[in-house]
Amino acid sequence: MEALECGHYLRSIKLLRGEIASFDHYPFSLPVIRNLDCLAFHPRVTFIIGENGTGKSTLLEAIAVAWGFNPEGGTRNFNFATRSSHSQLHQHIRLIRGAKRPRDGFFLRAESFYNLATQIEELGVGDSYGGRSLHEQSHGEAFFATFMNKFRGSGLYILDEPEAALSPMRQMAMIARIHDLVRQHCQFIIATHSPIIIGYPDAAILQITEDSIDTVEYENTEHYIVTKEFINNRKKLLPILLE
Template identity: 60%
Template sequence: MFLMNASLFLRHAELLRDRVPSFQSYPFSLPAVRSLQRLTFHRPVTFLVGENGSGKSTLLEGLAAAWGFNPEGGTLNFSFETRASHSALYRHLRLARGVHRPKDGFFLRAESYYNVASYIDQLDEEPEAGPLIRTAFGGKSLHEQSHGESFFAAFMNRFRGTGLYLLDEPEAALSPMRQMTLLARMHQLVGRHSQFIIATHSPILMSYPYADICLLDEDGIRSVPLEETEHFVITRAFMNDREGMLRELLSEPEE
């Protein structure tokens, strides 16, 4: 049985608008944030989608930091800081947590996963270190694997279920085949009472049937079906008429 709203770990996030210093400054100036009242999660998987700069990664980071995750990623126990570049959004979010608490959790963001891997190696090398942390990731240093392999190691080994998993563009280093494997792994974990919130550009991941797709654009945040996302429309149009699309894209501009 899949989690639904009443039993989700994160039920909704509310922007404390009266505490926002200015809606003219970042990140509150982003249309998706500026119009935010309450973002409610109805299903075990929620995708945040939109064009670059729409604010999906900023919103996901805010949710993660408000929950207690390190803004650079990792588990709730990861407390390193490489560069404090995260926004102040998390300070202005109120999260409604479910009755049940997750037994596992992870915040994965593509742009700072290298820092997470370095932190794991650092902890494993300390003299007083106990069991190696890398064991939970398959037993091999994440730096001794390709970017895609290290991502995949976390999905397949570190994610155990009954967890809250926030993923920022997990497809960044994955081939289409690995994206499909990730989709299957996610379904397994959903069956183990897990909740996912994922910022993505991948139509493959967005195809997951037990999910809500939240589109962030100039009008704010709204729920849309897969077929109405620009990601799906453009990908389908390109594959259905590859030669015509390439002819138009590569044509010389008229002087």
């Protein structure tokens, strides 16, 4: 893979531990937060992976809100709340920014995308998302249209489980689009379960466990190991799983 010139927009985050009264309550009781000090990001693409409930989305949401994005998604210009459910973690982290400022940015999260699409329709700004109502498309089509049309160069993009709406083919198309945008000086931070998406090269994979956040190689991720094992040994595994 060729070398790409792209500086950090977001270099790292620091948990302001001295400002937290107690680590006994959510979200500070999550092991990933309780054990967090500083977390550094790759200048181009950082993946955050981990089992359900480990705090990936909570952490990503806090980063996005601290940056100025709406908790339910969109650009920094969006200011709506369908249901206020985000944690207060964003008030207890410090963003360590790079020297360059992004000209664009977007927070895209699968669980609240319907709410975002409704807001886009009410504002009448659908032309920027492909010119077709997002509500007149399938969830996957609308999600992909947003990713393909709204993301531009020199941007910071935070994605929470984008694979939830995308077929395997669309996930591979997403990798290609990510690479196009990286070459246009973009930085991505992505929480995902997809063994396809985390296959993007020259990226950092941060794996959340009960004790820590560690950088891991693609072939050492549970996503890769479990998926490969199932595909290669499906006929042996299914009787065990279904007995």
